[in-house]
Amino acid sequence: MTPLPSVTPCDFHGTPALRLTTGDGASAVVSLLGGQLLSWVPPGEKEQLFVSERAVFDGSKPIRGGVPVCFPQFADLGGLPKHGLLRTRRWEVSDQSQHNGCTLVSLVCGDDAASRTLWPHAFRAELTVAIEGERLDLELSLTNPGEAPFAFTGALHTYLKVAEVEEVSLEGLYGLDYLDKLKDAAPTRETAPSLVVEREVDRIYYDCARPLLLRDEQHTLGINTEGFSDVVVWNPWEGAEARFPDLAAKDFRRFLCVEAAVARQPVTVAPGEEWWGRQTVVVLS
Numbered sequence: 001m002t003p004l005p006s007v008t009p010c011d012f013h014g015t016p017a018l019r020l021t022t023g024d025g026a027s028a029v030v031s032l033l034g035g036q037l038l039s040w041v042p043p044g045e046k047e048q049l050f051v052s053e054r055a056v057f058d059g060s061k062p063i064r065g066g067v068p069v070c071f072p073q074f075a076d077l078g079g080l081p082k083h084g085l086l087r088t089r090r091w092e093v094s095d096q097s098q099h100n101g102c103t104l105v106s107l108v109c110g111d112d113a114a115s116r117t118l119w120p121h122a123f124r125a126e127l128t129v130a131i132e133g134e135r136l137d138l139e140l141s142l143t144n145p146g147e148a149p150f151a152f153t154g155a156l157h158t159y160l161k162v163a164e165v166e167e168v169s170l171e172g173l174y175g176l177d178y179l180d181k182l183k184d185a186a187p188t189r190e191t192a193p194s195l196v197v198e199r200e201v202d203r204i205y206y207d208c209a210r211p212l213l214l215r216d217e218q219h220t221l222g223i224n225t226e227g228f229s230d231v232v233v234w235n236p237w238e239g240a241e242a243r244f245p246d247l248a249a250k251d252f253r254r255f256l257c258v259e260a261a262v263a264r265q266p267v268t269v270a271p272g273e274e275w276w277g278r279q280t281v282v283v284l285s
């Protein structure tokens with residue numbers, strides 16, 4: 001029987017979430033905690049997102065996996081908590097619809113007294129998750145309803161699930177300048193035709209305007225971004241469980257983070273203005 005497209009409330013490891021389905025059998029789950037996509041299964045495919053079995057879902061720390069939304073600070077590029085303020089915040093549903101084979105839901109999160117004590121700005125963050133056939137779109141809009149400009153860095157911190165991280169390759173980064181966060185050094189140029197993960201990787205690739213291809217033995221994903229200037233590639237490698245207690249020992253093998261990011265150059269949003277960015281992931285084969 002053909003499933004009906006829908007957006008329905010559900011419970012994901014005890015956290016309130018929404019389950020999206022399309023008529024052709026795609027599904028996704030997005031958590032209200034963090035506005036975080038936690039599952040994406042295209043029609044006839046396996047789960048595409050990694051979520052750690054040790055992930056914590058009670059809001060005491062960010063959920064390890066899926067697509068955390070990092071704003072207004074990427075990683076430790078400033079004095080705010082790592083990756084900003086939104087990962088443990090409760091988001092609200094602002095829109096949902098199903099039409100022409102696409103199911104989407106939008107979630108919003110704004111400033112409050114707690115956020116303003118850390119970061120004295122009014123903001124409205126809206127994440128739209130849309131699934132259609134083999135395609136996932138994540139759109140992030142950041143509006144400044146306040147009276148002073150704000151500057152931000154951030155990311156859609158996408159944990160792509162892989163069968164074995166050492167056997168995947170990421171193509172499309174050749175020739176780009178990148179900052180290797182593991183070295184105290186100036187940016188360098190990528191000279192490898194594809195990135196293969198054989199050790200810890202934590203890199204910010206600058207000005208990445210082209211599609212990337214993530215290939216493993218079973219399938220190929222196309223990854224495209226708009227609005228986000230940079231791409232971050234992260235895998236914590238062996239021993240990660242000592243630094244990240246919400247990862248199990250072998251989990252580093254099961255994911256590669258390919259993040260749509262604003263990291264090199266903060267973006268300024270003037271009062272009344274909006275910034276917008278998108279990450280699209282498509283199963284190509």
Ligand SMILES: O=P(O)(O)OC[C@H]1O[C@@H](O)[C@H](O)[C@@H](O)[C@@H]1O
Nearest residue numbers: 075082083157181202232234259
């Ligand atoms: O443990 P967190 O806060 O989710 O961050 C995970 C990683 O996120 C990546 O985006 C950063 O480049 C890494 O430096 C960081 O360690």
